[in-house]
Amino acid sequence: MDKAVKKLLGEFVSLQFLRFFLSALLAAAVNFFSRYLLDPYLGYNKAIVVSYLIGTVFAFFLYQHEVFGKGERPLWQEIALFGFVTMAAIAQTLIVSVLLADHLFPAIGWHWHSKEVAHFIGMGVPMFSSFLGHKYLTFGRGSGQD
Numbered sequence: 001m002d003k004a005v006k007k008l009l010g011e012f013v014s015l016q017f018l019r020f021f022l023s024a025l026l027a028a029a030v031n032f033f034s035r036y037l038l039d040p041y042l043g044y045n046k047a048i049v050v051s052y053l054i055g056t057v058f059a060f061f062l063y064q065h066e067v068f069g070k071g072e073r074p075l076w077q078e079i080a081l082f083g084f085v086t087m088a089a090i091a092q093t094l095i096v097s098v099l100l101a102d103h104l105f106p107a108i109g110w111h112w113h114s115k116e117v118a119h120f121i122g123m124g125v126p127m128f129s130s131f132l133g134h135k136y137l138t139f140g141r142g143s144g145q146d
Contacts, residue, residue, distance in 0.1 A: 026062065031054065035047045035052075060078075060079065064078070067139075070139070081138040082134070084133075085130055085137060089129065092125050092129060096121060096122035097115075098118075100121060
């Protein structure tokens, strides 16, 4: 196997990636349950937006403290890069979800919860790019970190 492929696979077969994955699940749970708690006070639509922001802030500090550690950049730069990586993940989720739900699934005759399945897959795709983006950009320390 090519050395670069081995290195890339090694990124995802690691305790650090497992911590990232579990942290992302925890941040998603914070997002979901905060929406549930805010809903009676803000209404459904506003609660979704506010809870998404709460989950994102929670994820930032969880990734910083439990997964990657503090990077070499000032906090404001880490926050900006976190936002950049997150926006890239949102774009990936949207593109993959729409391509699957509107094009691939209809072409192969998949109708069973097609939008839900497409969204679930779309949410999973940026897990890998987000991990690398946060590891090397947001919380990066140069080469050779883990």
